Amino acid sequence: MRKKIWTSIVGTAMALLAxxxxxxxxxxxxxxxEFDANAPVLLKGKIVKIxxxxxxxxxxxxxxxxxxxxxxxxxxxxxxxxxxxxGANKNSFPEGTEIVVDGYQARDHSEKRANARNVxxxxxxxxxLGSLGTGAPDxxxxxxxxxxxxxxxx
Numbered sequence: 739m740r741k742k743i744w745t746s747i748v749g750t751a752m753a754l755l756a757x758x759x760x761x762x763x764x765x766x767x768x769x770x771x772e773f774d775a776n777a778p779v780l781l782k783g784k785i786v787k788i789x790x791x792x793x794x795x796x797x798x799x800x801x802x803x804x805x806x807x808x809x810x811x812x813x814x815x816x817x818x819x820x821x822x823x824x825g826a827n828k829n830s831f832p833e834g835t836e837i838v839v840d841g842y843q844a845r846d847h848s849e850k851r852a853n854a855r856n857v858x859x860x861x862x863x864x865x866x867l868g869s870l871g872t873g874a875p876d877x878x879x880x881x882x883x884x885x886x887x888x889x890x891x892x
Contacts, residue, residue, distance in 0.1 A: 773852070779839075784800050784836055797839070815854050816868060
């Protein structure tokens with residue numbers, strides 16, 4: 739009887755441990771679950787906000803459309819830790835900085851959201867913001883010829 743209770747307690751503890759270990763992995767998403775690899779975008783504009791939070795950084799970019807109206811896109815980047823290892827920090831993205839982002843639009847094309855591959859600064863510096871191994875297209879395979887550019891309606 740005592741052995742049966744002990745086995746039950748150990749089994750329950752192991753099941754709970756496994757549940758807590760799997761939970762963080764389940765909270766993260768694959769690229770394809772939220773973004774469309776067939777909808778590349780090129781966003782040119784000014785940074786209006788940076789969110790340096792886990793699990794992803796978010797850069798809010800204000801673009802000007804051909805008719806003069808402005809819209810703000812939320813651009814997802816890698817985790818703060820990943821970007822720190824690449825030499826960037828929160829201060830690398832001051833508000834008002836002109837940038838060009840190449841990335842991929844959200845699956846829901848009505849949303850002004852994208853997953854960044856690269857950010858290019860006005861001085862020519864380029865920073866890879868994407869996450870590796872999430873199912874996203876390779877950083878070097880960005881299709882320059884078939885890009886939706888909301889700034890030019892192309």
